[in-house]
Amino acid sequence: HGTEEGQQILQQPVPERLEFVCSFLQKNRKHPSSPECLVSMQKVIEGSELELAKMTMLLLYHSTMSSKSPRDWEQFEYKIQAELAVILKFVLDHEDGLNLNEDLENFLQKAPVPSTCSSTISEELSPPSHQAKREVRFLELQKVASSSGNNFLSGSPVSPMGDILQTPQFQMRRLKKQLADERNNRDELELELAENRKLLTEKDAQIAVMQQRIDRLALLNEKQAASPLEPRELEELRGKNESLTVRLHETLKQCQDLKTEKSQMDRKINQLSEENGDLSF
Structure with missing residues (x-):
């Protein structure tokens, strides 16, 4: 974060940084007045892989909203882009729901595909016993991609993220934001x-x-x-x-x-x- 506020936050201890991130995600959700907390800071501090994965998904979503060009994502490998596109599509489809927290948890626990979403935060905060827990697993791309003719990853195989950022659904959501x-x-x-x-x-x-x-x-x-x-x-x-x-x-x-x-x-x-x-x- 290049702003002065961002630099100050980076100088804070990890719990303060986590509290800022959780507050940001809650404030910028579609229904900010909802009493439901999207991410539990306490669970993140305890090293919960599920909570870290939820935080990662939501931060990815907000990051793409401010992305200047679809080409920004071409630096990532195709497989990684495909997984990120599945995550982004899921949040886009479910952000209007009042049970977003529950939907995120169900999504993350749905399929046994290893995830690369582990965070250095968990290494700083969680004890060795927590670090040995199984990683949260993301939904397998092929199961989503083969579901119907509404395949949102169709088109150029070069950049799945670039494809989804060009969809009317995403463009309209970014314009509204x-x-x-x-x-x-x-x-x-x-x-x-x-x-x-x-x-x-x-x-x-x-x-x-x-x-x-x-x-x-x-x-x-x-x-x-x-x-x-x-x-x-x-x-x-x-x-x-x-x-x-x-x-x-x-x-x-x-x-x-x-x-x-x-x-x-x-x-x-x-x-x-x-x-x-x-x-x-």
Whole structure:
């Protein structure tokens, strides 16, 4: 992960990294409000092969959603691509279901084909007794591929993953995800903009109050000019006036900064709205 947040997470201990991954998968599922937890962090820490396999399947799915080109997968051998394509197809077909967790477990336990999904995480966390457990086995490609005329791996034998990434089902799902992400970004920006507008209004009110106080002090100065004042009283009056003037200038600067930020956010929201419009077509 190339972002600053990603680098910070990589520096965390393994349990914290696992917690982040589990939270990410739960937040980005089709039904995020579902009480069902897709991946149990405790089971992963205990070295559960089933739980590690579920995590791998879901991470594969989210990774393909952000893949820039089907050619990215051509570096993998055909056999590996075929297994990954079976996994991806399964998640695509079942992500709308409310029992995704149970469906994943049934899928992973269905056929006795050795899997390459073992993770270095299990080596770091699980004791030797757990490492000796049998690996979770994935569904055999041939059993799925021969099921019917709806063979989603048909076509060029060079890249099964490339084939499935070009299907209307996958393209539509990725487009919907992009639209949802853009809407979330726009909603967050609009919320931040509303908060800035509120703060700007408060600053404007403070400026008005301080300006009134300065005007009153100026008027008081004019009235007192005709009558002699003690040096101490005159000095206190000047001090108050200077203090208010400084605060007024500081508030004016903050107000100007907020207006500049508001203008930038308006432009960003307009840009996101235009992009949403383009994606909708």
